[in-house]
Amino acid sequence: MTHPLFPPTREAALARLREFAPCAGARYAQSRNTDAGPDAPSAASRLSPYLRRRLITEEELVSAVLSEHSLQAAEKFVQEVLWRTYWKGWLELRPSVWARFLATRDRTSLADARALADAEQGRTGIEGFDDWARELRETGYLHNHVRMWFASIWIFTLRLPWALGADFFLRHLIDADPASNTLSWRWVAGLQTAGKTYLATQENIARYTQGRFAPKGLARAATALTEAPLEPVRPVRALTAADPATPALLLVTDEDMYPDFLLTGGSSIRAATIVADPDLLWGDAARVFAASAAEDVAARLRDGLDDRVTVAGCLDAQTLINAAQAAGVDRIVTAYAPVGPVADRLAAVTAAVATEGIMVDWVRRDWDTRFWPHATKGFFPFKEHIPNILRERGLV
Ligand SMILES: Cc1cc2nc3c(=O)[nH]c(=O)nc-3n(C[C@H](O)[C@H](O)[C@H](O)COP(=O)(O)OP(=O)(O)OC[C@H]3O[C@@H](n4cnc5c(N)ncnc54)[C@H](O)[C@@H]3O)c2cc1C
Incomplete structure (x- = not known):
């Protein structure tokens, strides 16, 4: 649905x-x-x-x-x-900040698992916070200010680990995003701008919820979390591209579902495969959204490519090798996937299909x-x- x-x-x-x-x-x-x-x-x-x-x-x-x-x-x-x-x-x-988040999340365990379940289910007794936990689970969306209040209460009032809060958001937001989500949680926690935290207050919440909520007992101070120094900045990844006239299969992933900028040369695209792999998405809300959006992209592409458009359920090498061979091409063109699970999978798939003589062109906007x-x-x-x-x- x-x-x-x-x-x-x-x-x-x-x-x-x-x-x-x-x-x-x-x-x-x-x-x-x-x-x-x-x-x-x-x-x-x-x-x-x-x-x-x-x-x-x-x-x-x-x-x-x-x-x-x-x-x-x-x-x-x-x-x-x-x-x-x-x-x-x-x-x-x-990119190591994403890897660091995943590692932190995976090694964090709580002595009191119930506190985590209460926060996620909206059973903390904190006015507003409990409503937002339910709203997130039910709608897959929260207003930006609510996300800030929620993260702040999670970290500084409930004293729960920030990485588990970021993970809770990833599992429920339709817009769940490695960059916006991880870095916003880090920002609230005082990791992103070292030493600068975001403290949610009763007055601010009451004012901007138009009096709907005025939670009592919130933390009065927010001491920044600390971490080991980050790795040095790397340059934006350099890309090499084949001759755009070389016939190609268009690959659309759920990282970029408006591929028209890859069709401007037009004639070189012989067929298209659209993949919104549920294993690379965190929650059902995002999975349902991306799967339906994939059908929408396919319908639009069929206007030009007729029955040479397929929707696949798994982003793997064999799916792409089969699709490229069926289209009679040894080049695949796809929109650049930024840091996250799709990029990781695409990198592995790019290496695997190369062994069959198929090259993947990543094209950045x-x-x-x-x-x-x-x-x-x-x-x-x-x-x-x-x-x-x-x-x-x-x-x-
Ligand atoms: C703790 C926390 C977690 C967040 N997690 C995500 C996430 O997983 N995915 C996500 O897309 N956004 C995330 N955001 C950013 C922001 O809350 C949402 O993008 C915004 O609420 C989306 O609603 P909107 O489209 O109505 O925003 P609007 O106010 O209409 O803004 C228009 C667009 O600008 C961008 N934008 C607006 N505010 C921000 C912001 N603070 N940071 C980054 N982009 C912004 C969004 O793409 C948004 O759609 C997070 C913010 C916080 C504080």
């Missing part, structure tokens, strides 16, 4: 964008921090499930918003979208290529580059 709040199609994403774009200026800037509840209208776009799988892209979103507002008027919104790009770039330059290398430090130096890059791309 598909999700009532987030129909998993590009059409639905575009419809939501059309509805939201006129509100991306002053209304967003003034009201985006307010969460009036899951059933109430929101000043936020609620586009993240679509952006996460790139059913629509950051660039399309920024372009649509800037066709209705000046950059100055929509500055706040554009910056929020660029937070997503920034986190992606930051992790891309430091220009948006990422332009922005990611600037994610070397904090968001503030990164954001200095935004106007210039938007100008270069003809968006302002």
Whole structure:
């Protein structure tokens, strides 16, 4: 069954964008921090499930918003979208932080397993927190401010390990994302900007939930967690590509489900395979969304490729070898997969299919290529580059 709040199609994403774009200026800037509840209208776009799988892209979103507002008027919104790009770039330059999160999560065990179950099931007795735990499980989505409060209460009031909280989010968010999720939890915990934590307070929660919640007994201080130094920044991965005229199979993964930028040469794509492998997704909400979105991509691709479009359930070498051989090609083209399980699997598959003489071209979007290398430090130096890059791309 598909999700009532987030129909998993590009059409639905575009419809939501059309509805939201006129509100991306002053209304967003003034009201985006307010969460009036899951059933109430929101000043936020609620586009993240679509952006996460790139059913629509950051660039399309920024372009649509800037066709209705000046950059100055929509500055706040554009910056929020660029937070997503920034986190992606930051992790891309430091993939070991993702590996470190996974290792920390896997070796963390709790003497009191019940405390973890109570937090996840919404049985802590903390007003708001319990409601949000249930909201997350039921809807697969939480407002940004709620995510901040929730993470802060998890770490500083309940004193639960941050990595288990990040894992709880990954298992339930439809937009579950290695970069945005891990780095936001690290930021709340005081690991991301060393020493700077985020403390949720009763007053702030009461104000921005319009009085729906005013939890008592929250931690009054938030001492930053610490960790071993991070590894040095690596450059954005260099890519080698074959001649674009070489006939190819198009591979669409759930990391980028709007492959039109790979079809511009058009004639070299002979067939397409779409894979949203459930083993590479964390929770049922994301799995259901990605599986339906895969059917949506397939339907769109069939317009040009007819019956040469297949949807596969597993991202593995044999599936791709069979698909490439059926299409009579020895080249596969796919959108670049950023740090995360799909990238890891794709790297293994790329090596495995090479032994059969098939090469995989990973193609990165220009948006990422332009922005990611600037994610070397904090968001503030990164954001200095935004106007210039938007100008270069003809968006302002
Ligand atoms: C603890 C925590 C965990 C999070 N986990 C995720 C996650 O797994 N996946 C995810 O996509 N986002 C995550 N976020 C970021 C943010 O909360 C969501 O992207 C946002 O709430 C999505 O709602 P929206 O589309 O209505 O946002 P809007 O306010 O309408 O913003 C538009 C878009 O900008 C981007 N954006 C906005 N705020 C942020 C932000 N703080 N960080 C990064 N991108 C942002 C998103 O792509 C969003 O769709 C997390 C934030 C926190 C504090």
